[in-house]
Amino acid sequence: MKFVDEFRDVELARAVVSRIHRKSSRHIRLMEFCGGHTVTIMKHGIRQLLPPTVEMLSGPGCPVCVTANQDLDRAIALAREPGVIIATFGDMLKVPGSHSSLQRVRADGADIRIVYSTLDALHIARQNRDKSVVFIGIGFETTAPTIAASILEAEEEGITNYHVLSLHKLCPPVIKALLDSGEVRLDGLICPGHVSAIIGSRPWEFVARDYGIGCVVSGFEPLDVLQSVEMLVDQLERGEPRVEIAYRRGVRPEGNLRAQELMNAIFEPSAANWRGMGVVPGSGLKLNKRYQRFDAQLAFEIDPGPTVEPKGCICGDILRGVKTPLDCKLFRGACTPEHPVGPCMVSSEGSCAGYYHYGTV
Numbered sequence: 001m002k003f004v005d006e007f008r009d010v011e012l013a014r015a016v017v018s019r020i021h022r023k024s025s026r027h028i029r030l031m032e033f034c035g036g037h038t039v040t041i042m043k044h045g046i047r048q049l050l051p052p053t054v055e056m057l058s059g060p061g062c063p064v065c066v067t068a069n070q071d072l073d074r075a076i077a078l079a080r081e082p083g084v085i086i087a088t089f090g091d092m093l094k095v096p097g098s099h100s101s102l103q104r105v106r107a108d109g110a111d112i113r114i115v116y117s118t119l120d121a122l123h124i125a126r127q128n129r130d131k132s133v134v135f136i137g138i139g140f141e142t143t144a145p146t147i148a149a150s151i152l153e154a155e156e157e158g159i160t161n162y163h164v165l166s167l168h169k170l171c172p173p174v175i176k177a178l179l180d181s182g183e184v185r186l187d188g189l190i191c192p193g194h195v196s197a198i199i200g201s202r203p204w205e206f207v208a209r210d211y212g213i214g215c216v217v218s219g220f221e222p223l224d225v226l227q228s229v230e231m232l233v234d235q236l237e238r239g240e241p242r243v244e245i246a247y248r249r250g251v252r253p254e255g256n257l258r259a260q261e262l263m264n265a266i267f268e269p270s271a272a273n274w275r276g277m278g279v280v281p282g283s284g285l286k287l288n289k290r291y292q293r294f295d296a297q298l299a300f301e302i303d304p305g306p307t308v309e310p311k312g313c314i315c316g317d318i319l320r321g322v323k324t325p326l327d328c329k330l331f332r333g334a335c336t337p338e339h340p341v342g343p344c345m346v347s348s349e350g351s352c353a354g355y356y357h358y359g360t361v
């Protein structure tokens, strides 16, 4: 299996679905952590293919969606600072903050540029030595090493006008917080493939060991997800929850040691504010002492003003897996991808956008 088409093979998918139906004898609840998995599940109708015994919930794994309004307001306040160029991934632009959005302040004249990598942001800094370039660092363990690499490069080249607003989040601590809250009962977790490519499968072991919840690290094609569901059904039918890797072409138990080394050289764990979860200790990354001069939070006095949550939006509940977009009164009415009220309708990995584009079952 080397090519994408093979991971979308209809006959193979039918065979896996039929095995899941045959093997699944008791009701189980599985959560896909990652927004990328949510999109695959919605786009390919995977929920509808599964037996009624297998219930699927979406989790908090969309980096844009989990960025708290307070942090987004900080980014917007920074964009209004004279002499600041904001570099950001495109998904962040339309997310409504408390009083505005990056898109709106850009329309008002702020210099906000969409980039596809941290190296693009560094390039902007090189070309605009008289301005401060702030990269909005959102994402999980997957993107943090690339930001670490950009900071090392900035240091090597003596670039002093490059800063990072680090809103990075770490996935295992938030899953622990979610499980400790007791709000959601889970039997199995489809663990994020891209995050696990960096951290490996070992950081998920506490989920199986301490909570008795099966874990399978999954890729993002439909057959990847179906295979992961089958592996979880197998584990749970046997009563042996453990950590397994279905995404072997991308993930090793130890992860990517070079990427971890990079991350650890630049960042240290910190508390992070998650939409829907609040502040979770140890679930974020901040620049360590040696690289503090690149930290936008320290380089600028930022007053984002009071935080206001979007009225009627239940993104927080959806991200915790306790509600679905269908429970939101604004879904498809006041809230659409053209006029989003909350981030889950903006992001390409958001549950509300997934339900909107691919169906609502």
Ligand code: SF4
Pocket (backbone or CB within 6 Å): 312, 313, 314, 315, 318, 325, 328, 329, 330, 331, 332, 335, 336, 340, 341, 342, 343, 344, 345, 346, 352
């Ligand atoms: Fe928020 Fe819109 Fe989703 Fe409702 S449909 S939860 S308002 S993003």
